[in-house]
Amino acid sequence: MTIESLIQNLKNKDVKQADLDLINRAYLTAEQAHRGQKRFSGEDYIIHPLKTADFLTRLNFIDAPTIAAALLHDTVEDTGLPLEKIEKDFGPEVAFLINGITKLGKIKYQGVERRVENLRKMFLAMAEDIRVILIKLADRHHNMQTLDFVRKEKQKRIALETLEIYTPIAYRLGMGELKGQLEDLAFPYAYPDEHRWLMTNIKEKYQQRQEYLKKVVPMLERELKKENINAEGINLRAKHYYSLYQKLLRHEMNLEKIYDLAALRIVVSNIDQCYGALGVVHKLWRPLPDKIKDYIALPKPNGYQSIHTTVFCLDDKITEFQIRTKQMHEIAENGIAAHWAYSEAGKPDEGARLDEKKFGWVQQLREWQAEVSGTEEFLESLKIDFFKNRIFVLTPKGDVIDLPQDATPVDFAYHIHSEIGEQCAGAKVNGKIVPLNTPLQNSDIVEILIQKNKKPSEGWLDFIKTTYAKNKVKKHFQKKLHSFADRTVKNQTPQKAEIRIVSSDRVGLLKDISSILSSQNINIITLNTDSTDNPYPDIFITISAKDKLNINRLVLKLKEVKGVAEVGCKLL
Structure with missing residues (x-):
């Protein structure tokens, strides 16, 4: 170079x-x-x-x-x-x-x-x-x-x-292409044994699949030409090794269950021809009903667009096809870099700020990370809001909403607007009323039922997923506690209480609990733990606090500690 x-x-x-x-x-x-x-x-x-x-x-x-x-x-x-x-x-x-x-x-x-x-x-x-x-x-x-x-x-x-x-x-x-390359470069060093196993078992399968798909291409080219569909390219797309290994882990390490080991990618001139090409593929070969995904109508949160379909191809072998335009292909490969190239206005006046609609999650991360102080809380939130798989659901008007996997109607409501979240009284998913803790699925149509005087429930914290929704609910109850404090009589005599904590046993648990007690200015009188080998031991703490409000705050804080399943309180 x-x-x-x-x-x-x-x-x-x-x-x-x-x-x-x-x-x-x-x-x-x-x-x-x-x-x-x-x-x-x-x-x-x-x-x-x-x-x-x-x-x-x-x-x-x-x-x-x-x-x-x-x-x-x-x-x-x-x-x-x-x-x-x-x-x-x-x-x-x-x-x-x-x-x-x-x-x-x-x-x-x-x-x-x-x-x-x-x-x-x-x-x-x-x-x-x-x-x-x-x-x-x-x-x-x-x-x-x-x-x-x-x-x-x-x-x-x-x-x-x-x-x-x-x-x-x-x-x-x-x-997508950079992600795949980085993963494949890292794979043999991060997991050498697994990499050797895969390379030993996959080489012959790849070669067989490539030879098979070479027979499919001429048939497809002829039919596309008959329909006046300009295929700019029909190329074999081999799955990246690390991505393949991750998929095998979900399929009992059985290569026969991986239908996209090598797929065919069809690149055409425009969106109309994408759907035309889909029709040609389905005319030639019978599709699997649950394996048609239209990411053109419903793009992935990272901007990816294509049509995926899986069919019983030649000799009834299950085969995946991907159909996209040239621009979609470049965006699928290069993502934000391609968005830059296709920007009509060119480079923004003030730095390369992200498109709010396509990459708004970055700004959201910037906002919530300022609110998340603890290391463990940050990593847990990160797993949900950033690293976990995403789903996209629809409003009744057809707007696409990007949420983490297993998000609930309450997460959806807060994503729309904080007031919608606070006034959420119920939800309809695909026209049917469902419990608020129902995990949403891809392509669900979600409608939130609101009541003007409705307030958040503390129980929502047990099932909502997004950091934004959790922070909003917690802030509501913090305000409620502060309001109560303004109405209480100052300088009350100290209040004693016994706190019972049920939690999973982990290193650093008592340290985390002690830190919270200290931050709340709580005096520890006695502290005892369950002496059995129970994986969920009870912790009993006798405390002295300024007042009942101080104890209520403590209970809420203790419930946020990682591993804590239950917190009980008895005034003495």
Whole structure:
């Protein structure tokens, strides 16, 4: 990889000469700053920023300040080049991007606390300017390609952080191809035994599937041509290895149950031809009724659009087809980078802020992370609101609402508006009244029944899933407690009580409980635990508090502790 080849690639994409000059100057500065430095592979260090910049151009993310920042991204941290010098030579935009990358630092898998803080930084950077994260993802992609040269003891750590931090972010940004590549690069280092097993068992299956699909393509091409459908491409899509392994875990490790081991992807000119091609496929081969998914009408939350259908193909072999337009294909592969390329207005005036409709979840993450203080609470919320599978349900007017898997009508209500959530009295799903704790399914039509004077129920906290809804319900009861406090008589004599806590036994539980007691200014008189081997031991605490209100607050706080199943209170 050379600067000449990078510049030529950019010229082929009609990049302006002024932008090419900026990128070339950035390279010369980076080359001088990194001169004499070597990578673990033994190659000159400058190859790494060149590869990072080249990867962005291959995503069609052709933004001169971003490419320049990619070339310079390690100079401040690794060579001591002052940020002020970069701003003077390349302008505030390039300096802003490099400062964002430098603040992210080297993400390391060093305990939960470190991981949480790095994730917080990633979300803040995403909400502020998505280009920082795109450079970081491109940087990680090249680092994974050269992971074999890193010390053995570091390889697994780097591979795991790639799977647990970088690939979920790539997926949520709609960058499906990058996600798959990062996973496959990390797989053999993170889970070497599982990777060897898969490669041993899958090679022959892949070859057989490819030979089979080669027989299908000519038949399909003839029928599409008869219907005047312009197929710009009919290509074989092989499933990424790590994604395949994850799917096998859900299917008893039985390869015969994986119908999309290798599928056919049909790329056509427009949306009408997508549905026309679907008709041709179903005319040729009988579809499986429950295996037709229209992601054009109902896009995935990350912007993915396609029609998926699974049919009994030649010799009744079950085969998956994906049908999409060229633009849908580029967005499916490159996500936010492709959205940038297809933006009618081009680059936004103030940084690369995310499309609120398609990527509003990033701003939501930024808002709720400021409210979630504890490490365990942050990670638990993250699993639900970010890493967990998503569903999309519909309002009665047909608007698509993106929620985490297992979300309930109450989560839906709060997503629409906090007032709708607070006044939620019931719900209809697909025209039928259902309990408020009913898990919603993909494509459900949800209608919320409201009452003006209705207030949230504390019991909702037992089943609602989203952090936003939980925080709103908790705030309601906190306000209620404060209101009660204003009406109570001050300077009452101390109130004693016995608190009974039923919880799962875990390391750090008593420490968490003690911290809450201390934060509430509660005095502990006695503390006893169940001495049996019960996995859910009882904890009995005799306390002295300022008043009953103080005790009520304590009970609510204790119910939020991880592992606590029940909290009882008896005044003494």
